[in-house]
Amino acid sequence: MSGQGALGVLVMAYGTPKDPGEIAGYYTHIRRGRPPTDEELAELTARYEAIGGVSPLAERTEAQRGAIAAALEARSGRAVPTALGQKHAPPYVEDGVRALATSGATRVVGLVLAPHYSRASVGAYHERAGAAARSAGVEYLPIDSWHLLPALVDFLAEAILDARRGLPARHKVLFSAHSLPERALAGDPYPEQLYETASAVAARVGLLPWPDWALCWQSAGRTPERWRGPDLSEVIRELGATGRAEGVLVCPQGFTADHLEVLYDLDIEARRVAENAGLAFARTRSVNADPAVMDGLAELALARAGCGGKV
Incomplete structure (x- = not known):
């Protein structure tokens, strides 16, 4: 330069x-x-x-x-x-x-x-x-x-609009990201930045907090320590049990490419949880x-x- x-x-x-x-x-x-x-x-x-x-x-x-x-x-x-x-x-x-x-x-x-x-x-x-x-x-x-790159917010908003078309009218958007141990999150900006991204995307789409969307966590490690929640699968099960939704749309905002945590943890495991809970399931496309x-x-x-x- x-x-x-x-x-x-x-x-x-x-x-x-x-x-x-x-x-x-x-x-x-x-x-x-x-x-x-x-x-x-x-x-x-x-x-x-x-x-x-x-x-x-x-x-x-x-x-x-x-x-x-x-x-x-x-x-x-x-x-x-x-x-x-x-x-x-x-x-x-x-x-x-x-x-x-x-x-x-x-x-x-x-x-x-x-x-x-x-x-x-x-x-x-x-x-x-x-x-x-x-x-x-x-x-x-x-x-x-x-996390607030305009092109990223635009992409996620469009991906939600596209993916939700095939879902029942009563569905909830769940923004997910990789969980981390609570000890690693003390004073860390990670949770706040995830909320800021989800809020910006939700506002663009016209979603209201909690009735329309929530922030969840996925792919927690299998260690004895406490990892940040709520876990995505638990939220899906609760939605099915309470009847507050007929479908879920997962937006894996914390990931930017198709990989194991998306293709297996979401497309296979989370989909199975949703089906067992009686909910329609969809996932937004990845940035790639x-x-x-x-x-x-x-x-x-x-x-x-x-x-x-x-x-």
């Missing part, structure tokens, strides 16, 4: 095994080097088998990175080096930083493909990327959150590589670098 050093953009995501043979190693990495038991591995493998053998997340994430790169070039008038860095699968966060430094970047914008900030998730990505950047001698510029959202992220990255659209 003119007068400020060459710019690179690090696009970060969770990562996923690319074939069944990688599941054990992937699970071990998530568990910080502790191999899963045979029972735990079999259960996770069964979940992948239920959605086709592997998650499409690797393909979706690369498509997102490519779309952001194309949008950066369109906005700046020249190619901007972009690299993928993942938390639990190669290329890892550190690999992405090194790739950008090798390409000549001296300033790296860090963008996590998760809209809402929490110290335990987005914050951990930035810690790793920042340490790698210091080791490589490059400046690191993190984007903490993009939506052009408008990816362009909005490119604009955000350039603004974070102080480029004003020019590199």
Whole structure:
């Protein structure tokens, strides 16, 4: 970048095994080097088998990175080096930083493909990327959150309008996100940002709090500690038991791509819970590589670098 050093953009995501043979190693990495038991591995493998053998997340994430790169070039008038860095699968966060430094970047914008900030998730990505950047001698510029990005709010609103058309008139919209342990949420902006996104989208669609929509949590870890609730499945069961709705529409606002927590936890498990509760079920489409959202992220990255659209 003119007068400020060459710019690179690090696009970060969770990562996923690319074939069944990688599941054990992937699970071990998530568990910080502790191999899963045979029972735990079999259960996770069964979940992948239920959605086709592997998650499409690797393909979706690369498509997102490519779309952001194309949008950066369109906005700046020249190619901007972009690299993928993942938390639990190669290329890892550190690999992405090194790739950008090798390409000549001296300033790296860090963008996590998760809209809402929490110290335990987005914050951990930035810690790793920042340490790698210091080791490589490059400046690191993190984007903490993009939960009110206009293109994201627009996308979620349109997705709700589209998905609710096939539901009974008496249905409830449940905005979901990945639960975190309560100990990790003390003073953390994550719950508030999720509520802000849901509120903005609901206002755009014309939904009223509680009668029309609620914020729920999903995919909690199986540990003895308390995780943030209410759990999505519990809310669905309660709606069915009380007769306050005839259908539910789940909007997984905390996720930006099709992956296990969407394709299994929602499309299979939550759907089964809804059917058993006598409720019609629908789920909004995922952002994936939506052009408008990816362009909005490119604009955000350039603004974070102080480029004003020019590199």
